[in-house]
Amino acid sequence: QKEVEQNSGPLSVPEGAIASLNCTYSDRVSQSFFWYRQYSGKSPELIMSIYSNGDKEDGRFTAQLNKASQYVSLLIRDSQPSDSATYLCAVRRKANTGKLIFGQGTTLQVKP
């Protein structure tokens, strides 16, 4: 079982729609969860972090965490063509270690 699992996509949505990106993780003691955006040939760019169950909103982005189901998601409202990128889910398992474990990433395509 992969430690952090994402559907590689591509996920295709029309401009203005809601894009929903999902991630599951295997280690129940995982503590911190991050979403990064990566454009082709570029480095990961932090979008959101979430640490406790529930929703966290930042502008058009909402991160959702369900520790019981070991599931974290990212919603992008009013999707724009500039949101087209690969979205990486990253998990930190233990306190006091910075090691992030990344998923393979989901490629999002927003069509005008």
Place this chain on the structure above:
Amino acid sequence: EPEVTQTPSHQVTQMGQEVILRCVPISNHLYFYWYRQILGQKVEFLVSFYNNEISEKSEIFDDQFSVERPDGSNFTLKIRSTKLEDSAMYFCASSFTAGGSSGAYNEQFFGPGTRLTVL
């Protein structure tokens, strides 16, 4: 806005040669990391560094790899004898803390990367 910087952006080397990749983390950050991403694959953790010591390393980070903070600003990754399979993007990242509490202090910010090509 503060950012992580990396040099060079692209490094080409011959197999068996030594390379040093350089990073300048965000100035008030205390934890530093190296990750790599082989083309088409996921981002992989190599090593974390705090208080002039390695705090954690992965199985990838074997004896041919070393890290150093030679002065108050730079953080380097040295690969002693490069192999073809070391060809990848190498990302440096930094954070203020590494866990134990929630919040923005734990967030890791990545530099633009160094593309290493081993021929």
